[in-house]
Amino acid sequence: MAKLLECALNFSEGRREDVIQAIVAAAEGVRVLDVSSDKDHNRTVVTFVGSPETAPAAAVRITAKAVELIDMNVHRGAHPRMGAVDVIPFVPLGQATMDEAIAAARQVGRRLGEELGVPVYLYESAATRPERRNLADVRQGEYEGLPQKMAGPDWAPDFGPRQPHPTAGATAVGARIYLLAYNVNLGTPDVEIAKAIARAVRAKTGGLQNVKALGVLLHDRNQAQVTMNVVDPFRTPVYRVLELVRLEAARYGVPVVGTEIIGLVPLTLLLEAARYYLQLESFRDDQVLETRLFGAQP
Amino acid sequence: MAKLLECALNFSEGRREDVIQAIVAAAEGVRVLDVSSDKDHNRTVVTFVGSPETAPAAAVRITAKAVELIDMNVHRGAHPRMGAVDVIPFVPLGQATMDEAIAAARQVGRRLGEELGVPVYLYESAATRPERRNLADVRQGEYEGLPQKMAGPDWAPDFGPRQPHPTAGATAVGARIYLLAYNVNLGTPDVEIAKAIARAVRAKTGGLQNVKALGVLLHDRNQAQVTMNVVDPFRTPVYRVLELVRLEAARYGVPVVGTEIIGLVPLTLLLEAARYYLQLESFRDDQVLETRLFGAQP
Numbered sequence: 277m278a279k280l281l282e283c284a285l286n287f288s289e290g291r292r293e294d295v296i297q298a299i300v301a302a303a304e305g306v307r308v309l310d311v312s313s314d315k316d317h318n319r320t321v322v323t324f325v326g327s328p329e330t331a332p333a334a335a336v337r338i339t340a341k342a343v344e345l346i347d348m349n350v351h352r353g354a355h356p357r358m359g360a361v362d363v364i365p366f367v368p369l370g371q372a373t374m375d376e377a378i379a380a381a382r383q384v385g386r387r388l389g390e391e392l393g394v395p396v397y398l399y400e401s402a403a404t405r406p407e408r409r410n411l412a413d414v415r416q417g418e419y420e421g422l423p424q425k426m427a428g429p430d431w432a433p434d435f436g437p438r439q440p441h442p443t444a445g446a447t448a449v450g451a452r453i454y455l456l457a458y459n460v461n462l463g464t465p466d467v468e469i470a471k472a473i474a475r476a477v478r479a480k481t482g483g484l485q486n487v488k489a490l491g492v493l494l495h496d497r498n499q500a501q502v503t504m505n506v507v508d509p510f511r512t513p514v515y516r517v518l519e520l521v522r523l524e525a526a527r528y529g530v531p532v533v534g535t536e537i538i539g540l541v542p543l544t545l546l547l548e549a550a551r552y553y554l555q556l557e558s559f560r561d562d563q564v565l566e567t568r569l570f571g572a573q574p
Numbered sequence: 575m576a577k578l579l580e581c582a583l584n585f586s587e588g589r590r591e592d593v594i595q596a597i598v599a600a601a602e603g604v605r606v607l608d609v610s611s612d613k614d615h616n617r618t619v620v621t622f623v624g625s626p627e628t629a630p631a632a633a634v635r636i637t638a639k640a641v642e643l644i645d646m647n648v649h650r651g652a653h654p655r656m657g658a659v660d661v662i663p664f665v666p667l668g669q670a671t672m673d674e675a676i677a678a679a680r681q682v683g684r685r686l687g688e689e690l691g692v693p694v695y696l697y698e699s700a701a702t703r704p705e706r707r708n709l710a711d712v713r714q715g716e717y718e719g720l721p722q723k724m725a726g727p728d729w730a731p732d733f734g735p736r737q738p739h740p741t742a743g744a745t746a747v748g749a750r751i752y753l754l755a756y757n758v759n760l761g762t763p764d765v766e767i768a769k770a771i772a773r774a775v776r777a778k779t780g781g782l783q784n785v786k787a788l789g790v791l792l793h794d795r796n797q798a799q800v801t802m803n804v805v806d807p808f809r810t811p812v813y814r815v816l817e818l819v820r821l822e823a824a825r826y827g828v829p830v831v832g833t834e835i836i837g838l839v840p841l842t843l844l845l846e847a848a849r850y851y852l853q854l855e856s857f858r859d860d861q862v863l864e865t866r867l868f869g870a871q872p
Binding site for chain 2: 535
């Protein structure tokens with residue numbers, strides 16, 4: 277499998293179709309997987325995948341176009357934001373490492389500062405200080421609060437000028453691991469059982485590392501559900517999560533009736549599940565026919 | 575996933591490296607996955623994958639080069655054979671159908687007959703008569719027996735002249751389904767238990783449709799093994815085979831200690847196993863990230 281970086285770039289325009297299209301069209305040399313605009317948020321997320329070389333270059337090109345076409349002084353929207361391009365996270369996939377995602381974030385940050393005059397804060401795994409890891413902390417005060425925030429001693433940007441760009445504000449650029457959203461549906465309408473299972477399996481209350489979990493009721497199905505985020509599914513694989521949920525559900529005599537993976541999932545996570553359940557002794561990723569066909573690309 | 579045809583073309587040269595390379599080099603427009611030559615058999619299998627358009631064209635080009643470079647009158651080898659290119663099977667993969675594999679076989683057969691003067695017998699799913707389905711029957715008598723066999727009433731070829739090509743003999747061209755070779759290793763050195771399980775799970779003696787099975791002893795590991803071919807793993811999925819072996823092994827108190835998939839396996843078979851064991855309710859193949867990246871190619 278090739279070295280791949282996924283990038284879910286968030287920019288502050290979700291209403292003017294021509295502007296959205298012009299900005300997305302700037303994504304050259306990468307594969308655009310999805311474009312989702314929200315009119316209430318007045319915000320668009322463009323998700324693309326490229327190599328450690330092409331993905332950062334595409335992020336810079338998209339940002340240049342967004343800086344040209346978006347004026348934050350007239351932007352209104354429900355979602356918190358601080359810039360024309362608000363957030364640029366890089367996620368390592370395939371053979372790419374977190375170090376390569378961090379390098380991509382730094383390269384993009386430097387170019388946004390030097391070439392576009394946009395101040396950049398590095399966040400999550402790319403953060404240069406602990407207090408900048410959390411995106412919500414970095415974005416605190418939003419676009420309108422930037423002049424005052426940046427004038428203080430704690431918020432000098434990692435790259436670029438020490439004041440906001442006059443129309444594009446500031447941008448958060450980061451690196452983070454792939455996150456798996458995984459739900460387990462239970463053969464009971466009793467949400468209290470789902471909540472008890474959630475407490476048993478999540479990291480915060482003594483369960484599995486890397487697992488966040490809540491118990492909810494699916495009204496239309498009249499079924500309780502354990503809804504989870506696995507924040508490092510490469511270390512805490514999905515089969516271990518499911519089987520622990522099953523184990524805890526058994527004490528209430530409740531069966532697992534189905535599960536859901538939300539959105540896209542890297543092949544390697546599904547192969548890990550197949551390896552575990554099929555007890556495969558020495559199965560290699562490149563025994564999957566499709567990896568032979570497509571492995572060297574894009 | 576794209577429409578793909580796999581072809582494991584067998585030609586009658588396994589010793590002269592320059593000849594082998596020249597023939598394999600004729601495979602244009604397809605992805606060559608593997609080239610395996612055997613000196614005792616004096617035979618090479620080149621495995622490639624292409625579209626329903628490119629795979630047949632490549633098979634014809636390879637055959638033209640083999641007809642040019644191989645003289646069956648001086649060919650000696652341990653493996654049964656009847657032509658310079660002996661067998662051309664097409665296997666549908668991805669979204670390709672068996673009808674498309676059969677169409678590829680017919681197209682290649684027609685072109686070998688018309689353009690190269692090589693008589694062609696269609697076999698397996700492409701066969702035009704029941705007695706030609708089995709490759710061993712078609713090849714009976716081998717190259718040396720062709721003149722007499724073809725002079726008789728029953729062996730008029732499906733395409734091409736009614737006598738063997740003077741140096742290239744005849745070729746069998748067919749279509750068949752992907753076959754899975756799958757072994758289950760048992761926590762016992764007692765081969766009789768493996769044999770009893772094999773009888774229980776195989777189609778011939780009352781087990782699962784599409785499963786062929788034998789019990790053998792792995793001397794170096796001192797473990798008994800159930801070694802299987804699943805001749806239609808799309809209808810009889812690997813999880814069902816494994817769990818039936820496990821069920822039968824349990825009556826002897828014998829655990830499954832590991833399994834092996836031999837060679838390449840289509841992604842969809844592993845996704846089916848993941849769907850079953852993870853109890854996924856509505857997981858689509860295109861939720862696998864890599865299918866988004868590479869799905870439209872080659």
